[in-house]
Amino acid sequence: MIRVAMPAHLRTLAGVNGDVTLEIEGEVTRRSVLDALEKQYPMLRGTIREHVSGERRPFLRFFACGEDITHNSPDDPLPEEIASGAEPFYVIGAIAGG
Amino acid sequence: MSNVRVLVGTRKGAFILSSDGKREQWDVSGPHFAGWELYHLKGSPADPNRIYASQTSGWFGQIIQRSDDGGKTWFQPGTPAGLPTTTPEGMPMGESNKFVYDTSEKTGKPLTTHQWYDGTAHPWEFKRVWHLEPSPDDPDTVYAGVEDAALFKSTNGGQTWDELPGLRGHGTGALWQPGAGGMCLHSIILDGERIFVAISAAGAFRSDDSGATWKPINKGLHSQYIPDPSAEVGHCVHHIAKHPSSSNVLFMQKHWDVMRSDDAGDNWTEVSGNLPTDFGFVIDVHAHEPETIYVVPIKSDGEHYPLDGKLQVYRSRSGGNEWEPLTKGLPQSNCYVNVLRDAMAVDSLDSCGIYFGTTGGQVYASADSGDNWAPIVRDLPAVLSVEVQTFS
Numbered sequence: 073m074i075r076v077a078m079p080a081h082l083r084t085l086a087g088v089n090g091d092v093t094l095e096i097e098g099e100v101t102r103r104s105v106l107d108a109l110e111k112q113y114p115m116l117r118g119t120i121r122e123h124v125s126g127e128r129r130p131f132l133r134f135f136a137c138g139e140d141i142t143h144n145s146p147d148d149p150l151p152e153e154i155a156s157g158a159e160p161f162y163v164i165g166a167i168a169g170g
Numbered sequence: 171m172s173n174v175r176v177l178v179g180t181r182k183g184a185f186i187l188s189s190d191g192k193r194e195q196w197d198v199s200g201p202h203f204a205g206w207e208l209y210h211l212k213g214s215p216a217d218p219n220r221i222y223a224s225q226t227s228g229w230f231g232q233i234i235q236r237s238d239d240g241g242k243t244w245f246q247p248g249t250p251a252g253l254p255t256t257t258p259e260g261m262p263m264g265e266s267n268k269f270v271y272d273t274s275e276k277t278g279k280p281l282t283t284h285q286w287y288d289g290t291a292h293p294w295e296f297k298r299v300w301h302l303e304p305s306p307d308d309p310d311t312v313y314a315g316v317e318d319a320a321l322f323k324s325t326n327g328g329q330t331w332d333e334l335p336g337l338r339g340h341g342t343g344a345l346w347q348p349g350a351g352g353m354c355l356h357s358i359i360l361d362g363e364r365i366f367v368a369i370s371a372a373g374a375f376r377s378d379d380s381g382a383t384w385k386p387i388n389k390g391l392h393s394q395y396i397p398d399p400s401a402e403v404g405h406c407v408h409h410i411a412k413h414p415s416s417s418n419v420l421f422m423q424k425h426w427d428v429m430r431s432d433d434a435g436d437n438w439t440e441v442s443g444n445l446p447t448d449f450g451f452v453i454d455v456h457a458h459e460p461e462t463i464y465v466v467p468i469k470s471d472g473e474h475y476p477l478d479g480k481l482q483v484y485r486s487r488s489g490g491n492e493w494e495p496l497t498k499g500l501p502q503s504n505c506y507v508n509v510l511r512d513a514m515a516v517d518s519l520d521s522c523g524i525y526f527g528t529t530g531g532q533v534y535a536s537a538d539s540g541d542n543w544a545p546i547v548r549d550l551p552a553v554l555s556v557e558v559q560t561f562s
Binding site for chain 2: 079080081082085115117118119120122123124129131132165166
């Protein structure tokens with residue numbers, strides 16, 4: 073079981089409170105987590121990754137176990153703490169604007 | 171009994187203002203989609219309980235929302251909250267916020283760049299929906315004007331969108347350039363098989379075949395700020411408006427200049443007349459008087475607020491050139507708000523109501539064609555758009 077923590081606006085869109093939980097078969101990577109998230113909550117498609125390019129939206133970053141993994145390969149394995157659900161995978165919105 | 175519903179999009183959510191035909195007492199609901207930019211909301215003329223909304227964010231991109239009960243509840247078309255699976259019909263959920271430019275060989279155009287601010291080629295990049303225009307006949311058909319400028323259409327209630335690529339691909343698209351606010355398609359007027367659109371900063375365009383083919387309609391526009399002031403495209407049109415009964419008469423608020431056309435946009439003439447400044451964003455037409463039009467003059471392109479701190483709507487009862495200031499009930503000192511391009515609308519009650527919203531969060535209403543004004547609300551977030559639904 074994977075836990076994902078998202079910004080409040082995305083939780084509202086998905087109709088959830090708090091972290092969401094996902095089941096992932098196979099290797100747990102950033103790509104597999106986001107694929108599973110969008111499959112379970114299709115209203116989030118396009119809000120984290122661009123529809124066409126699949127690229128991360130510029131004002132979002134990804135954290136795992138206190139580390140910014142935004143610029144790591146999306147196919148790098150995530151830490152065991154994420155894969156086991158001990159720690160959440162964080163989707164963080166940049167603090168910007170007003 | 172008659173009543174009106176005013177749909178207000180703001181920088182931080184949507185608000186719905188409701189009143190009876192007297193338009194004196196108002197109920198306010200909202201914020202809907204709190205914290206998000208609501209560029210535009212508009213109701214379907216064919217089913218007034220059907221409202222489409224453009225919800226957008228620099229962080230999370232574009233969301234299309236729909237209400238089928240007059241704004242009480244909302245959902246992403248095809249993706250109701252709590253039902254995160256595909257529909258029994260196989261409808262692809264999560265597609266309602268997907269706007270993909272059509273460059274296919276069969277239907278699209280091999281056009282992949284427009285001009286950037288410095289004149290270099292820049293790829294088309296979808297950013298947001300500026301304007302939603304529901305069909306007058308079919309609640310499930312709705313058009314979307316987007317940034318970077320293009321026109322999309324949905325025929326399934328906003329669940330999926332397809333570009334009408336003939337606009338971007340008719341020949342001048344590679345010359346279009348963004349204005350200061352981005353390269354947005356902000357005005358859509360549906361008139362049978364005719365469609366008029368306006369793009370900042372490309373100009374106005376018309377299709378006579380339901381959006382299949384297009385041509386620029388900018389002859390007569392003169393813009394000193396572009397290399398060729400009378401170019402076929404490149405004009406920063408801020409808004410266009412049309413009375414439903416006048417098939418060939420259009421009005422335009424350009425960056426500078428208020429214009430009119432009597433031949434469906436083929437030729438334009440300036441009708442700024444005695445306006446104190448002809449810079450501005452909004453323009454609209456009285457519901458029952460096709461030659462009565464309204465603008466809100468703004469000081470200049472460098473100072474986006476009213477002249478001398480006095481908020482004044484100007485009305486022409488002659489289709490332009492002769493204008494009168496309307497000030498009763500509007501602040502006449504220390505007012506430095508702006509009125510953005512989609513933030514004026516009219517109702518169609520017997521005594522025509524005029525409405526506009528400001529960047530200061532006020533929404534003003536006049537129930538007597540502009541003679542007297544009063545704020546419905548004073549302290550909303552900056553208003554991006556105002557639309558009105560009339561029930562009589």
